[in-house]
Amino acid sequence: AHWGYMTTNGPSTWGKDFPIANGERQSPIDIVTTAAEYDSDVLGSNALSTNYTPESEVKLVNNGHSIMCQITKKGVLTGGPLGKDEYRLEQFHLHWGAEDNRGSEHTVDGKMYASELHLVHWNASKYSSFADAVQKPDGLAVLGIFITPGVACNQFKVISDNCGKLKTSGAEMTVDTTLDPTLLLPSNTSDYWTYLGSLTTPPLFESVTWIVFKEPVEYSKEQLLALRNLVDSDGNHMQDNYRPPAALKQRKVKKTFT
Numbered sequence: 429a430h431w432g433y434m435t436t437n438g439p440s441t442w443g444k445d446f447p448i449a450n451g452e453r454q455s456p457i458d459i460v461t462t463a464a465e466y467d468s469d470v471l472g473s474n475a476l477s478t479n480y481t482p483e484s485e486v487k488l489v490n491n492g493h494s495i496m497c498q499i500t501k502k503g504v505l506t507g508g509p510l511g512k513d514e515y516r517l518e519q520f521h522l523h524w525g526a527e528d529n530r531g532s533e534h535t536v537d538g539k540m541y542a543s544e545l546h547l548v549h550w551n552a553s554k555y556s557s558f559a560d561a562v563q564k565p566d567g568l569a570v571l572g573i574f575i576t577p578g579v580a581c582n583q584f585k586v587i588s589d590n591c592g593k594l595k596t597s598g599a600e601m602t603v604d605t606t607l608d609p610t611l612l613l614p615s616n617t618s619d620y621w622t623y624l625g626s627l628t629t630p631p632l633f634e635s636v637t638w639i640v641f642k643e644p645v646e647y648s649k650e651q652l653l654a655l656r657n658l659v660d661s662d663g664n665h666m667q668d669n670y671r672p673p674a675a676l677k678q679r680k681v682k683k684t685f686t
């Protein structure tokens with residue numbers, strides 16, 4: 429049966445079809461803030477930098493386990509733990525709960541946020557495409573942004589206002605409006621945790637350099653409700669589509685702030 433987030437096909441069953449689920453660098457993780465190591469050279473050498481071109485139209489897909497925005501413009505992420513390599517923005521998507529008290533994949537000292545936004549990039553300095561990079565240990569970089577209920581996020585409106593038209597799995601649509609991925613980021617992009625991990629959904633490839641921002645962004649209650657009204661590939665409400673934290677094993681989490 430197709431993997432999902434229900435009792436019958438959820439994260440505890442993924443190891444059957446994807447043995448790497450119990451691997452050495454799985455994601456997400458619980459970020460233990462006191463154990464994270466301040467690493468000035470991650471910060472010092474060159475600050476993390478994003479250079480995104482605003483999308484002139486927004487391509488949205490309900491892929492059965494999340495809502496995804498496919499990126500067509502050139503968007504580059506480099507610096508910080510990525511060094512000189514340039515990672516190209518491929519897509520972004522989210523994970524969320526049925527209620528505000530859960531929904532993020534990474535947790536901070538055990539705290540779960542209502543949702544988590546993932547901006548997925550692939551290493552264009554070393555590989556020829558996302559498909560080529562997706563299985564390489566330095567193939568991907570994902571920005572993790574925590575979402576907490578509050579004021580509406582204007583840049584996210586194009587997604588939340590169209591969830592109603594993307595109800596069922598496989599639904600796609602193109603919205604004729606601009607979207608600047610930079611405006612989906614928190615105001616503080618200097619303070620983050622970073623560690624080597626994996627895709628948080630099957631095939632769980634261990635190819636991701638994770639960069640999780642300390643500062644959450646706010647979405648309105650209505651925007652969070654719009655996500656919860658989506659329908660997954662089994663015809664159920666798409667909710668609680670998050671993987672719980674995996675074992676840290678022999679990894680260190682670095683931080684750029686004291």
Ligand SMILES: NS(O)(O)c1ccc(OCc2cn(-c3ccccc3)nn2)cc1
Binds near residue numbers: 548
């Ligand atoms: N949640 S997350 O940000 O960690 C995250 C990010 C990206 C993901 O890609 C799924 C995927 C696509 N492909 C693929 C393989 C070959 C060709 C084309 C696509 N393989 N896995 C999954 C989870």
Ligand SMILES: [Zn+2]
Binds near residue numbers: 523
């Ligand atoms: Zn994700």
